[in-house]
Amino acid sequence: xxxxxxxxxxxxxxxxxxxxxxxxxxxxxxxxxxxxxxxxxxxxxxxxxxxxxxxxxxxxxxxxxxxxxxxxxxxxxxxxxxxxxxxxxxxxxxxxxxxxxxxxxxxxxxxxxxxxxxxxxxxxxxxxxxxxxxxxxxxxxxxxxxxxxxxxxxxxxxxxxxxxxxxxxxxxxxxxxxxxxxxxxxxxxxxxxxxxxxxxxxxxxxxxxxxxxxxxxxxxxxxxxxxxxxxxxxxxxxxxxxxxxxxxxxxxxxxxxxxxxxxxxxxxxxxxxxxxxxxxxxxxxxxxxxxxxxxxxxxxxxxxxxxxxxxxxxxxxxxxxxxxxxxxxx
Amino acid sequence: xxxxxxxxxxxxxxxxxxxxxxxxxxxxxxxxxxxxxxxxxxxxxxxxxxxxxxxxxxxxxxxxxxxxxxxxxxxxxxxxxxxxxxxxxxxxxxxxxxxxxxxxxxxxxxxxxxxxxxxxxxxxxxxxxxxxxxxxxxxxxxxxxxxxxxxxxxxxxxxxxxxxxxxxxxxxxxxxxxxxxxxxxxxxxxxxxxxxxxxxxxxxxxxxxxxxxxxxxxxxxxxxxxxxxxxxxxxxxxxxxxxxxxxxxxxxxxxxxxxxxxxxxxxxxxxxxxxxxxxxxxxxxxxxxxxxxxxxxxxxxxxxxxxxxxx
Ligand SMILES: Nc1ncnc2c1ncn2[C@@H]1O[C@H](COP(=O)(O)OP(=O)(O)OP(=O)(O)O)[C@@H](O)[C@H]1O
Ligand code: SF4
Ligand SMILES: [Mg+2]
Numbered sequence: 317x318x319x320x321x322x323x324x325x326x327x328x329x330x331x332x333x334x335x336x337x338x339x340x341x342x343x344x345x346x347x348x349x350x351x352x353x354x355x356x357x358x359x360x361x362x363x364x365x366x367x368x369x370x371x372x373x374x375x376x377x378x379x380x381x382x383x384x385x386x387x388x389x390x391x392x393x394x395x396x397x398x399x400x401x402x403x404x405x406x407x408x409x410x411x412x413x414x415x416x417x418x419x420x421x422x423x424x425x426x427x428x429x430x431x432x433x434x435x436x437x438x439x440x441x442x443x444x445x446x447x448x449x450x451x452x453x454x455x456x457x458x459x460x461x462x463x464x465x466x467x468x469x470x471x472x473x474x475x476x477x478x479x480x481x482x483x484x485x486x487x488x489x490x491x492x493x494x495x496x497x498x499x500x501x502x503x504x505x506x507x508x509x510x511x512x513x514x515x516x517x518x519x520x521x522x523x524x525x526x527x528x529x530x531x532x533x534x535x536x537x538x539x540x541x542x543x544x545x546x547x548x549x550x551x552x553x554x555x556x557x558x559x560x561x562x563x564x565x566x567x568x569x570x571x572x573x574x575x576x577x578x579x580x581x582x583x584x585x586x587x588x589x590x591x592x593x594x595x596x597x598x599x600x601x602x603x604x605x606x607x608x609x610x611x612x613x614x615x616x617x618x619x620x621x622x623x624x625x626x627x628x629x630x631x632x633x634x635x636x637x638x639x640x641x642x643x644x645x646x
Numbered sequence: 647x648x649x650x651x652x653x654x655x656x657x658x659x660x661x662x663x664x665x666x667x668x669x670x671x672x673x674x675x676x677x678x679x680x681x682x683x684x685x686x687x688x689x690x691x692x693x694x695x696x697x698x699x700x701x702x703x704x705x706x707x708x709x710x711x712x713x714x715x716x717x718x719x720x721x722x723x724x725x726x727x728x729x730x731x732x733x734x735x736x737x738x739x740x741x742x743x744x745x746x747x748x749x750x751x752x753x754x755x756x757x758x759x760x761x762x763x764x765x766x767x768x769x770x771x772x773x774x775x776x777x778x779x780x781x782x783x784x785x786x787x788x789x790x791x792x793x794x795x796x797x798x799x800x801x802x803x804x805x806x807x808x809x810x811x812x813x814x815x816x817x818x819x820x821x822x823x824x825x826x827x828x829x830x831x832x833x834x835x836x837x838x839x840x841x842x843x844x845x846x847x848x849x850x851x852x853x854x855x856x857x858x859x860x861x862x863x864x865x866x867x868x869x870x871x872x873x874x875x876x877x878x879x880x881x882x883x884x885x886x887x888x889x890x891x892x893x894x895x896x897x898x899x900x901x902x903x904x905x906x907x908x909x910x911x912x913x914x915x916x917x918x919x920x921x922x923x924x925x926x927x928x929x930x931x932x933x934x935x936x937x938x939x940x941x942x943x944x945x946x947x948x949x950x951x952x953x954x955x956x957x
Contacts, residue, residue, distance in 0.1 A: 374860055376852075407863035414861075419854040424876055424952060437863045469952040485862065 319391065321525050322348040322371065322410075322493055327385035329366050329375060337383065341366055342549040344385070346527075348493060353519065353526040355536030355557075357572065358546035361593050364529045365415075367546070368497050371527075372406050373399070389493070408438040411486035415498035417478035421470035427454075427481055428466040434488040453484040456521070457514060476507035480514065487518055494518070495527045500535060512538055533572060537561070542629065545569045548594050548604035554623075555630035565632035567609050603635070611636040650948060658941050665933040670714050673926055674707065684727065684922045701922075723927035728919045733927045736912060741931065743813060744908040746820075747900070748893040750828035755835025755889060760875075760882075762836065763843025768870060770848065778840060785837025790896045794830040794903035801826060811905035827904045831896045835889050842885040846878040853877070879950050887943035894932055 329341035341363045348354045356364045369375045370382055373394065387394040389409060394402060414420045422430060431450045435441060441449060447466070454462030457480040470478055479499060486494055496515065500508040516539055519526055530536050536543050537557055545553040545566060553566040564570045591608035602617045603609070609616065615635050623631040624638035632638070681697045682689070698704050701724075702713055717723055723733035766778040802810045814823040850856065851874050859873045898910035909931060916924035948954050 372861060374857060403863050403865060405863070406861055412858075412861040414854060414858065416854050420858045422855040422859070422873055422877070424880075424950065425873075426952075433859075433864070434862045471953050482858070485858070 320347045320388075321350045321352070321390060322346070322527070323386070323388045324367075324371065325386040325388075327367065327370060327387065328383040329363075329370055329380055330383045331380045334381075339383070340380070340549050341370070344546075344549075344551050345554075346544060346551070348525050348527055350492065351519075351523050351525050352542065353528065353540040355540035355543040356527070356529045356546055357531065357533050357536055357543055359531060359593050361548075362546040363549040364531075364546055365497050368412070368495050368527065368529050371495060372410055372412060373402060374412070404438070407434055407486075407491070408489045409491055410493045410495065411489070411491040413479070413482050413486050413494070413496040413499045415501050417475045417482060417502060420482055421478055423470055426467050426469060427473075430470075431481070431484050431488060434485045438489045449488075450484075453488055454481075456487070456518070457481070457484045458510075459484075476503055476511065479503060479507075479511050483511075483514060483518065487522060487524065490522050491524060493525045493527065495529075497529045498531070499528075501530070501532075508535070515539060545572065550604050550633065552605065552634070553630075553632040555627070555632075559627055559630045563626065563630070565626050565630070565637045566605075566634045567611050567636070568605050569632070603633075650954075651945060654941060654944055654948075658937055662934065662937050665937060666715065666718060666930065667711075669926070669929050669933060670711055672929075674710065684920045718930055723930075724923045726916075726921050726924050728916075728921045728924075733923045736924060737909070737927055737931060740907050740909050740912045743906060744894075744897050744901070744910060747824060747827055747831065747897055747906070747908060748890060750824050751831035751835060751893055751896075752886075752890060754828055754832035755839050756886070758832075759836040759839030760843050763840040764847060764870065764875065766840065766844040767847040767851065768866075775844075778844070782837035782841050785833045788833070789899070790830055790834070791899040791903055793833055794827065794900050797826045797830055798903060813906055823906075827900045827906060830900050830903075831893055834892070834896070838889055838892075839882070839885065842882055843875075843878065846881045847874050850874050850877045876950075880947065883943055883946040883950060886946075887939050890939050891936055894935065 324344060324346040327341055327344040327346070328339060330337035330339050332338045344363075344367055346354075346356075346367070356367065358364050366375055366380065371387055371389075371394070373382065375382065382395060385395070389405065394405070397405075421427075425433075428447065428450050431453055432446050435446055435449055450466065451462045454465065459465055459477060459480055470481070473481065479502075483499075486496075494515075499515070500511050503511060512535065515526065515528075518524060519539075526539065528536055528539050533543070540557060542554070542556050543560055544551050545560075545568065547566075547568050553560065553564070553569045555563075555565075560569065561573065564573050594604060594607065602619060603612070603621055606612050606616050611634075613635055619635075621633045621635045621638060623633050625631050626637075681694045681701075681703060685693055685697060702710055705713070721734045723737075725732050726736060729736065762778050762781070766775040769775050798810070802808045808826050809819075809823050812823055814820040847870070851870070855877075856869060856873055859869050864873070894910065896910075897908055898914055900906070901908040901911035902914065909928065912924065913928040913932075915921070916928060
């Protein structure tokens with residue numbers, strides 16, 4: 317197996333005081349290879365954003381902190397790195413797009429200044445070259461007549477256009493990994509499709525690996541080859557998209573897929589699983605899905621199930637469906 | 647932009663008229679005959695009659711009002727009853743000193759207040775923040791006249807480092823004279839501006855676009871100054887306006903303590919001497935300054951915030 321681009325191992329993130337921490341991310345393992353597109357799916361509050369923010373150490377600190385784990389990018393340990401050094405990787409090697417296009421751009425800076433800043437922070441370019449590059453990027457993300465929009469401010473753009481500008485900022489330095497946290501959730505459906513197409517387009521042109529976060533499995537199926545299912549701060553299943561749709565192992569994943577008959581369905585939506593996501597940190601032992609699971613057994617309440625394999629690249633953490641105890645090969 | 651400024655200036659005309667009308671009404675309609683108020687209960691009837699004649703108090707109210715407006719727009723407020731000089735001359739002689747004092751105090755307040763607020767916000771709940779909290783409490787709690795007196799006693803009378811009163815002649819001696827009065831006024835400004843900076847910067851640093859800036863790889867310094875402070879300036883500009891206006895009241899105490907000429911002192915003297923035309927002119931000047939400062943702050947707002955500029 318090739319060396320991973322991004323390798324997250326046993327990541328734990330806590331909130332609140334150190335004396336009484338609330339653990340919101342629990343031993344998350346995540347791997348993205350160069351050029352690969354991986355999705356994370358899960359209900360609201362399952363820890364998708366905190367996981368993705370942790371990679372660039374952007375979790376708000378305080379109140380939260382990365383308690384333990386390893387995050388390696390091209391073999392370099394991001395958690396051990398001084399912040400000053402990590403800063404040079406932000407935007408250059410790993411870039412991020414956020415959910416809220418309306419508030420993620422600085423309201424008092426022009427679009428040119430904001431995209432130009434992303435270039436300027438990592439590349440030595442003259443003013444004229446930088447402007448040419450900004451125009452090129454705006455064209456890449458499909459903003460019509462980019463020359464005339466350079467001096468425009470974010471409030472003069474629609475939500476979809478702002479998300480395009482965010483993507484232009486993110487790809488300004490040809491990052492090796494693009495993390496997109498619900499990039500289309502705030503947009504209406506037609507614009508959603510356009511932005512997803514743009515991301516696929518960018519990936520094809522720049523060969524960027526993508527980590528796409530969404531609560532919509534349909535969105536992920538459209539872009540990604542592999543998907544992680546998160547529940548209450550745990551990764552409960554990790555599989556190739558096709559394998560996940562055809563052979564879901566975790567009862568939670570099956571719940572998610574219940575309303576989704578096949579991959580060809582346009583936009584499979586989250587099936588409403590009875591009950592609600594447990595309060596962060598409320599589960600001290602056993603399986604986090606216990607309260608809502610219709611396959612639960614005695615052991616589920618006592619011990620957290622380990623990951624077991626269900627195919628070439630398919631693991632799930634469930635006592636009921638596990639075939640054999642597994643040692644996950646990295 | 648030019649259009650907006652024009653509209654905004656036009657907009658302030660009704661405000662100015664309203665303020666002038668209120669001043670006029672306050673002086674004429676409120677109980678008490680101005681003639682008696684100025685000349686005293688025991689004045690001779692002829693004196694009162696002459697006074698009423700001289701100031702047109704026998705005219706119908708609307709005519710008095712028109713005269714009053716005419717006087718204001720020609721800056722003709724008549725003569726002082728006590729000092730043998732036209733009121734406009736008195737104002738013209740004193741206003742520059744108050745403006746000078748305000749500018750000096752604002753410069754000190756901004757130069758030290760903003761960095762203190764930034765430090766406090768960035769080092770939130772750490773030593774710099776706590777130190778600043780104590781400082782601003784003191785700044786708020788100590789009254790101008792008391793602080794002025796302490797500074798005067800210590801540094802002028804005690805140590806002899808600064809002149810005791812007056813304003814000085816050449817630039818260096820003017821600065822020397824203005825240092826302590828300006829510092830007195832600036833303490834409150836530093837506390838006020840610093841607190842405002844801290845609050846609005848903290849609010850702004852939690853915004854999504856600040857996270858975007860960090861994700862781009864911007865240094866913490868750049869995040870704070872380029873993205874944070876620039877946005878925090880929006881609420882700050884209103885606060886700066888308020889701070890300028892508070893100088894007007896502060897200048898009264900400071901000009902008295904340091905025995906400096908100025909509009910605050912002129913007005914206090916006029917009130918104790920019942921110098922009716924000077925009081926009226928002083929109130930009009932204060933009111934106009936309030937309107938003008940508000941207008942300027944609006945324009946600063948427009949310069950900083952593109953969302954207002956375009957509409
Ligand atoms: N500021 C905070 N203080 C305390 N807990 C927090 C805070 N922010 C997030 N959390 C907790 O962290 C957990 C994970 O949140 P996260 O934002 O990663 O969820 P998410 O999967 O991205 O959800 P969504 O789909 O709503 O974006 C949640 O259970 C939430 O309660
Ligand atoms: S481990 Fe038990 S409770 Fe958890 S999902 Fe599997 S069957 Fe359900
Ligand atoms: Mg989220």
